[in-house]
Amino acid sequence: LYGASVPLETLPPTTPLRSASAEPARSASLEAAARARIDSALAEISQQDLTVPEQFPSARQRALDGDYKVARAIAGRLLDRLPGYHDVRLLLGRTHAWEGNYNRAREAFHEVLDRDPGYYDTYNALADTELWASRPEAALEATEKGLAKHPGRPSYLVKKAKALLALDRTDSARATVNELEKEDPKNDALSSLKSRIEP
Numbered sequence: 001l002y003g004a005s006v007p008l009e010t011l012p013p014t015t016p017l018r019s020a021s022a023e024p025a026r027s028a029s030l031e032a033a034a035r036a037r038i039d040s041a042l043a044e045i046s047q048q049d050l051t052v053p054e055q056f057p058s059a060r061q062r063a064l065d066g067d068y069k070v071a072r073a074i075a076g077r078l079l080d081r082l083p084g085y086h087d088v089r090l091l092l093g094r095t096h097a098w099e100g101n102y103n104r105a106r107e108a109f110h111e112v113l114d115r116d117p118g119y120y121d122t123y124n125a126l127a128d129t130e131l132w133a134s135r136p137e138a139a140l141e142a143t144e145k146g147l148a149k150h151p152g153r154p155s156y157l158v159k160k161a162k163a164l165l166a167l168d169r170t171d172s173a174r175a176t177v178n179e180l181e182k183e184d185p186k187n188d189a190l191s192s193l194k195s196r197i198e199p
Contacts, residue, residue, distance in 0.1 A: 052082045060091055068095040086112045086119050097129040105129045118149045127159040136166035154184040161193050173197055 048054075055078055063071035075092040078085060093108030109126045112119055123146030130139035143160035146153065157180040164173035177193050184190075 052078050052085060052088075056085070056088055056091075059088065063091055063095050063098075068099060071095050084115060086116060086122070090121055090125050093129070094125055097125070097132060100132075102129055102133040120146075120150055120153070123149075124155050124159065127156070127163070131159065131162055131166070134166075136163040139163040140167065152179070152183045154180055154187050157183065158187065158189045158193070161189075165193075165196055170197060 055074065059071050059074035059078065062068075062074065072092055072095055075088050075095075078088045079092070082088075089108050089112050093105040093112075096102070096108065097105035106126070106129065109122050109129070112122045113126075116122075123142050127139045127142040127146070130136070130142060139159060140163035143156045143163060146156045147160070150156065157176055161173045161176040161180065164170075164176060173193075174197050177190065177197060180187055180193070181190060
């Protein structure tokens with residue numbers, strides 16, 4: 001054991017006291033690095049003098065690269081300028097869902113639905129989020145609402161089948177997969193869904 005007179009910086013890194021005291025500094029350092037990346041990305045976009053739709057690919061690429069904070073900062077700025085840009089709000093929600101912040105994701109998706117209840121990809125995003133959150137009943141509800149507005153859409157049928165399988169409703173899942181096969185016989189998800197129904 002080390003006495004109180006031993007300077008903290010001389011303790012081995014694995015010492016609990018040093019490890020615990022380093023955590024706030026590490027967190028502050030990560031936040032500062034994220035802030036610098038955000039400032040840099042926003043400055044770069046500002047210099048290019050791009051329209052809102054022209055800026056969206058930058059936010060999407062940052063999200064796909066896993067830099068969610070920067071993606072959300074860009075998306076937030078775009079939504080300040082164009083609040084009805086649904087794809088930006090969906091991207092914002094998806095970044096929250098990918099990090100497991102499901103309530104924040106739902107808020108973004110429901111805001112899109114409040115503005116445009118028929119916006120196609122919102123139901124996909126909402127169903128994905130509910131499946132990841134282990135809420136198959138809510139995912140099923142999202143797909144049903146989507147199918148009511150856009151009948152026969154393969155992406156909805158895939159998620160509906162997944163939700164039904166998670167709910168152990170195999171017969172309904174089989175019927176949904178059959179419908180999917182009629183709508184889109186070359187759908188990439190067909191073989192995996194069939195194998196889950198008939199192992």
